[in-house]
Amino acid sequence: MSTTLDGKVVLVTGASSGIGEATALALSAEGALVAVGARRADRLESLARKAPGEVLTLELDVTDPESVRAAVAATVDRFGALDVLVNNAGVMLSGPIAGADTTEWTRMVETNLLGSMYTVHAALPHLLASKGTVLQISSTSGRIASANSGVYAATKFGITAFAESLRQEVTTQGVRVVVIEPGFVATELASHITDPTMRAAAQQMATSMRILHPEDIANAIVYALTQPEHVAVNEILIRPTDQTR
Template sequence: MQSLEGKVALVTGASSGIGAAVATALAKAGVKVTAGARRTDRLAALTGGEIFPVKLDVSDEQSVRDAVAATVERYGRLDIVVNNAGVMLVGPVQGADTSEWNRMVQTNLLGSMYVAHAALPYLLESKGTIIQTSSTSGRTASAGSGAYAATKFGINAFTEALRQEVTTQGVRVVQIAPGMVDTELASHVTDPAMLEMAAKLYASVRTLRPEDVAEAVLYAVNQPAHVAVNEILIRPTDQVA
């Protein structure tokens, strides 16, 4: 394992859930963390080490560039990027509010691509690591999750292409695919039937905690430089699909 002390990280979607847990875990490990989110008021609650809060909307390419630039200006380098920001607005195709599709594509897929694009020059310089947050929905689509799954399948494709482009240059690209995690993500669903179904499903299993996913992230970034953990699939023991 390599020491993370003094490394610099940018974590997106850090105001809650997995992003907040990852930012906290990295900071406790000695990493200087830029925590980015739209809801900057929530970032003040993050503790455990050096955490630099910045306003970041990953669907806005200029906002992404500004957050990366602010990180490098403050710390002089960038070693780790955790591309975590995302929304899950599931529902059937028939009768769907297509503005929700647009929001998911802009945030989940294009947002992660914008972050990777802006951060890559600095990661190439530091021979750093980028974590791309996918989902079990990026492996198997199901009725009602078509648009959401499409964004996660897209993340998987982009991540693998990026890996092939930069791995021989020392940059490690990691796809992490969590199953059901106890976060506020499912509560944002606007379709009443899907919201009820999600609530029942989440209540029926021992879900992952955000800290469980953060531990997986730490495992990947802690490996020695010659070891690339390219994929991590992490489900609750009770989750079947």
């Protein structure tokens, strides 16, 4: 028998679009009290208007530990607890390693990997108290690295490694750790790619198959979070049916 999310307090990072936005709306529809954080805080107001339940909007930069601590504190101050952290904030700046702009590497490592680590660190005392859940958004790139995505894949492999270490540390204390690994999803992620060849390749891939929608990932997240307390869904790999690797 599945459990309900009614009244559970959830913090979703990277919630201004795509998977983060869809997840926040899906969890709100399930009765959760949702705090949403993003750098583009103006976009969160429209999300809050669309959500069926109570939503707290937060300006959040996951690369700044102080911003992360403030967002967690504001969530707990508003709702009294924290039951679920959805670590979704991320950037994908694909391109070849040779001749790369290494500032893009830094941005990916700081946002995707360190950002998720900072957020776990700030949220963990509250999640231990509530016997809550850490849910990390990784990628198929966290399982299979491919050419022209070396650093992005490294950050996603890192998320998976960090999550497994965290799981071993906290699972006997009642905190569940879930890793979601989406394949190609219709989000803004690919539009941030600065390498024109890689951006064109991503656009071509998007038109060559029936790609996933953010709501597909949100549905999987709801599934993982509504399992009975003794059931830990540690990993979900979701690809479009048409995606070969």
